[in-house]
Amino acid sequence: MIEIKNYKDMEPFVPEERPWISKRVVIGKAHGNPSFAMRIFELQPGHTSKSHRHWWEHGVYVISGSGAVKAEDGTELPLSKGDVVYIPQEEHHQVCNTGSEVLSFICVIPGNAEELD
Amino acid sequence: MIEIKNYKDMEPFVPEERPWISKRVVIGKAHGNPSFAMRIFELQPGHTSKSHRHWWEHGVYVISGSGAVKAEDGTELPLSKGDVVYIPQEEHHQVCNTGSEVLSFICVIPGNAEELD
Numbered sequence: 001m002i003e004i005k006n007y008k009d010m011e012p013f014v015p016e017e018r019p020w021i022s023k024r025v026v027i028g029k030a031h032g033n034p035s036f037a038m039r040i041f042e043l044q045p046g047h048t049s050k051s052h053r054h055w056w057e058h059g060v061y062v063i064s065g066s067g068a069v070k071a072e073d074g075t076e077l078p079l080s081k082g083d084v085v086y087i088p089q090e091e092h093h094q095v096c097n098t099g100s101e102v103l104s105f106i107c108v109i110p111g112n113a114e115e116l117d
Numbered sequence: 118m119i120e121i122k123n124y125k126d127m128e129p130f131v132p133e134e135r136p137w138i139s140k141r142v143v144i145g146k147a148h149g150n151p152s153f154a155m156r157i158f159e160l161q162p163g164h165t166s167k168s169h170r171h172w173w174e175h176g177v178y179v180i181s182g183s184g185a186v187k188a189e190d191g192t193e194l195p196l197s198k199g200d201v202v203y204i205p206q207e208e209h210h211q212v213c214n215t216g217s218e219v220l221s222f223i224c225v226i227p228g229n230a231e232e233l234d
Contacts, residue, residue, distance in 0.1 A: 035227040036153040084143040110152040
């Protein structure tokens with residue numbers, strides 16, 4: 001069955017140790033076993049996501065706000081509304097909110113990634 | 118390598134027989150073989166996408182505009198900014214722009230779907 005919901009109506013998950021980032025799994029395990037998962041993150045100004053890498057790729061779309069993606073060598077690639085980011089497998093990355101408003105972005109991952117919930 | 122681009126800087130593909138819809142494949146074959154593809158569509162007011170179904174699922178995010186998704190039985194599920202739509206495999210669907218502005222939406226599909234370009 002086709003399902004429609006507004007992501008803002010979903011309760012976000014906010015990790016205790018990183019209260020400056022929230023996550024909503026808008027498409028994932030709850031839909032059976034789709035071959036990809038879609039998550040929507042909100043990152044507060046002045047904060048960053050974890051600096052990390054993993055075997056799966058990311059497809060990112062910036063909904064609002066501005067910031068940067070920091071690569072392994074420290075390069076900061078600027079990020080703003082309407083930008084699409086492709087982060088290949090095993091590529092080190094960190095998302096930074098360098099602006100003054102919340103940075104909201106979609107992040108798509110493969111359905112077999114170890115980070116589906 | 119991490120790649121960032123704004124989707125509006127990409128030349129859209131506009132099918133000759135359906136000039137009211139444009140498509141930009143923002144993540145796809147050009148990135149090697151990612152396990153999903155991300156496309157951004159723009160549908161003009163008063164128009165619809167094809168009414169169809171296929172074996173692969175869709176993950177949709179509405180960037181701007183308003184409209185509806187029409188299911189097989191004719192039901193129209195309203196659609197607006199920030200809405201996320203999950204269309205399961207083999208589910209009949211059609212996107213309709215019932216508003217007065219362009220309906221822009223992201224559509225994610227599996228990397229092995231027969232519609233990657």
